[in-house]
Amino acid sequence: MRTPDLPADDLAALPGLAAFGRTATRLHPRPGTVTAADSHVGGPLRWPADEPWPVCAHPRVVSEDVPLPQDLLDRLAAAERGRTQHNIITDEEFVLLEELAALVGPGFSGYGSMNGGPTVGHRYVSRPHDNPMLAVAQLRAADVPDLPTPGGADLLQVLWCPFDHAQDEEQVWGPTIRLVWRREADVTGPLATPPASAVGEDHYTPRPCRLHPEQIVEYPYPQELPEPLRGQADKHPDYVNTFMAPGWKVGGYAKWQLSDLLPTPCRVCAGPTRLMLVIDSGEGTEDARWxxxxxxxxxxGSLGYDADEPTGVVVGRWGALRVFMCPTCPGAPFRLDQQ
Incomplete structure (x- = not known):
């Protein structure tokens, strides 16, 4: 697949930006039949038969409902009726809500009813589990020009646990990630069938997709540019959408539209990391630019699938999970960010 060319006038309008161009490989996943020999999303991995399959032992986050006493609900309803402005809670309500939160316990996230059922409190709690991880993607260096090759590896396998996890160290709420780098030639007697993974969130189960890798050039998020170029980029009417690729990709630059630019130092050497992989909820195909x-x-409607969400994966609030990798440390340590 091929991305439309960047209009020359857009680049010419930002003198000096061309020097910051960096290649990225758009993966262009599209539903299709895949095998363990392919680069793909959501297909079987070329996994050694004698190598244990990864298991996630990180506590998963689950939602629980807690019964609430009718007396407390009645007092809350009466306090709400006493509001002088319908959208401003009263001091009495505030006290009652604190009482309700304390009753529900840590992880309180609100209260309500569903389909006419009883009103209950909601909370998120962590529960231990040991869950075989789910194959997310397999990328071959022969297919993906921007894929790193740490230690001579030419194959990246991405797995995750398809439950929500509170990953405080990364400040990420979502699936835990495992990256496995290997040399294809070393895999003999590949595993036929991996163990089944329990799935907590259906949108963490990728639809099998063939990849159509395409190397493009993209440009930094404005906050990564030096002045005065940054100021010029900020004034561009649609800079991010014009110069930064959406969708699943390897390499390139990261967008920081939710948090502004954040440091992503390596947790081993504290040196800089580099964007390695983006797992995106959408491909940006609704815009002609991409x-x-x-x-x-x-x-x-003639495609038989949603071209903007071909993998069926949704992370965050229809956002993107980004993997930043240290280019120098042995073992290719990485860290996550979600936007």
Whole structure:
């Protein structure tokens, strides 16, 4: 698949930006049949038969409902009726809500009822589990030009645990990630069937997709640019959408639209990391700037799948999970960020 060319006028309008261009590989996942020999999303991995399958032991986060006493609910309803402004809670309500939160316990996230059922308190709690991880993607260096090759590895396998986890160290709420780097030639007698993984969130189960890798050039988020170029980029009417690729990709630059630019130092050496992989909820195909030339003018309904969400994966609030890798430390340590 091919991305439409960046209009020359857009680059010319920002003199000096071209010097900061960096290649990235758009993966262009599209539903299809895949094998363990392919680069893909959501397919079987080329996994050695004598190597244990990864298991997630990180506590998963689950939602629990807690019964509430009717007396407390009645007092809350009476306090709400006493409001002088419908959208401003009273001091009495505030006290009652604190009482309710204390009753529900740590992880309190609100209260309510569903389908006419009883009103209950909601809380998120961590529960231990040992869950075989789920295959997310397999990337071959032969197919993906921007894939790193730490220690001579030419194959990256991405697995995660398809439950929400509170990963405080990374400040990420979502699946735990395991990256496995290996040399394809070393895999003999590959595993036929991996152990089944329990799934807590269906949108963490990727649909099998073939990849159509394409190397492009993209440019930094404005906050990563020096002045005065940063100021010029900030004034561009649609800088991020014009110069930064959406969707699943390897390499390139990270967007920081939710948090502003954050440091991502290596947890081993404290040196800089580099964006290695983006797992995105959408491909950005709704915008002509990033819609593949091959799909331009095609009736989306004729494709048999959602071209903007081909993998079925949703992370965060339809955001992106980004993997930053240390380019120098042995073992390719990484850290996560979610936007």
């Amino acid at each position: 819609r593949p030339v091959e799909e331009a003018g095609v009736d989306p």
